[in-house]
Amino acid sequence: MSYPVDEKKLERVREIMERHHLDVLVARAPDNILYLTNYWTMKGYDLVIFPREGETTLLVIEPQFREAQRTAWNKDVRYFRFYDAKDPRPPMVRSTEMAVDVLRERKLDGRVGVELSQFSQICDRMVGEPTVYWQGYYDAFRSSCQEVVDAAPLLAEVRMIKTEQEIERMRLANELAAIGMEYARKNVKPGMKESEVAAMIEGHIHAAGVGYRDKVEMARAFTLVWSGKGIATFTATSHRPVIENEPTLVEIWVCADGYWTDLTKNICPGRLTPEYNRLLDQLLKIFSDGVACVHDGAPLAEIDRILRKGIDVAGYPGQPSHPVAHGVGARAHEPPYSHQAAPGRMRSGMVLAIEPGVYWEGGGGLRLEDNFLVTESGCEKLCTYPDDFRF
Numbered sequence: 001m002s003y004p005v006d007e008k009k010l011e012r013v014r015e016i017m018e019r020h021h022l023d024v025l026v027a028r029a030p031d032n033i034l035y036l037t038n039y040w041t042m043k044g045y046d047l048v049i050f051p052r053e054g055e056t057t058l059l060v061i062e063p064q065f066r067e068a069q070r071t072a073w074n075k076d077v078r079y080f081r082f083y084d085a086k087d088p089r090p091p092m093v094r095s096t097e098m099a100v101d102v103l104r105e106r107k108l109d110g111r112v113g114v115e116l117s118q119f120s121q122i123c124d125r126m127v128g129e130p131t132v133y134w135q136g137y138y139d140a141f142r143s144s145c146q147e148v149v150d151a152a153p154l155l156a157e158v159r160m161i162k163t164e165q166e167i168e169r170m171r172l173a174n175e176l177a178a179i180g181m182e183y184a185r186k187n188v189k190p191g192m193k194e195s196e197v198a199a200m201i202e203g204h205i206h207a208a209g210v211g212y213r214d215k216v217e218m219a220r221a222f223t224l225v226w227s228g229k230g231i232a233t234f235t236a237t238s239h240r241p242v243i244e245n246e247p248t249l250v251e252i253w254v255c256a257d258g259y260w261t262d263l264t265k266n267i268c269p270g271r272l273t274p275e276y277n278r279l280l281d282q283l284l285k286i287f288s289d290g291v292a293c294v295h296d297g298a299p300l301a302e303i304d305r306i307l308r309k310g311i312d313v314a315g316y317p318g319q320p321s322h323p324v325a326h327g328v329g330a331r332a333h334e335p336p337y338s339h340q341a342a343p344g345r346m347r348s349g350m351v352l353a354i355e356p357g358v359y360w361e362g363g364g365g366l367r368l369e370d371n372f373l374v375t376e377s378g379c380e381k382l383c384t385y386p387d388d389f390r391f
Helices: 007-019 030-037 062-071 091-105 135-144 152-159 164-187 194-209 274-292 301-313
Strands: 024-027 047-051 057-061 076-080 111-114 147-150 219-227 248-256 263-267 325-327 334-337 351-354 357-359 365-367 370-374 379-381
Touching: 007 030, 007 152, 007 164, 024 030, 024 091, 030 047, 030 152, 047 091, 057 062, 057 091, 062 076, 076 091, 091 135, 111 135, 135 147, 147 152, 152 334, 164 194, 164 219, 164 248, 164 263, 164 370, 194 219, 194 248, 248 365, 274 301, 274 351, 274 357, 274 365, 301 325, 301 351
Parallel strands: 024 111, 057 076, 111 147
Antiparallel strands: 024 047, 047 057, 219 248, 248 263, 325 334, 325 351, 351 370, 357 365, 370 379
């Protein structure tokens, strides 16, 4: 989807490049290409050359050339062959060689920032084949440039604060998540398989999301679904049945044109049991207390401290085993991360996924999770689907 150039975002990138004396950034991670150009790569073979001064150059596989020209903010879009009858090597080798040539051509081969440290695999638009790096990629720049610097942490830092355009895109993803969950709430029935619920949500969001409000070109949802005693910490969706009067928990990521949600929502066919009513009341209070500390300038560590203290007091010490607050944006999980022993402060424009959870021995439990935009005086919940699902 074409968006106007996000000048504020690009200015921030150039400011951090200036501070670190970088002549140019070279990015291959699909989320960073999206961030710097607005082009969402299909296969993960593409590259962007983003100079501190001057025009950005985008290198894409030949079949995506027209789409890249249509959606990218920069005018200098070049293609390399996806299949080359004379060259049996993988296409990412050709894109890397082309990038090195561009750096030489534009005399940008001085101090070059490259993503040297990726802490997770990065998905392109096809999702099923995550983008990975190989040694030759790094060697190509080290051998042809005067100095290579790790740009990954610099891009992670600048990406923590979202611009108005990014927030708008994340609102769309959250709207689609709410649409999918509401559809599931109306159509879930006891005895359905967890996998049926997952397929229902994912299919509905894909159907409703492509072309949504004439603002979304591609929307996909990815879910993990557990019901009753199947609720646990990050196990796979199975053929277990949906249980009447007990929660069916949905871990739901929605990606709308490259911007993500990370949410955990619940549905219950019937009326919650007294045991689950009690747990939900406890968790809603803990969640509310944690969210209340969120505002510009507050210590990031407070979210983790408050949530874990509340869970301890509720009788579940040491839970949960997963982190309870992290950033969301062009990835479902990105910096910053809240940890009780770590420094850092919340800043206006951050979007945080906050996710307290309690899991019972032997199966069952609850997790609540929403995405919150940090503001000067507090925060804004981005998804309208309620956390108290007794409605």
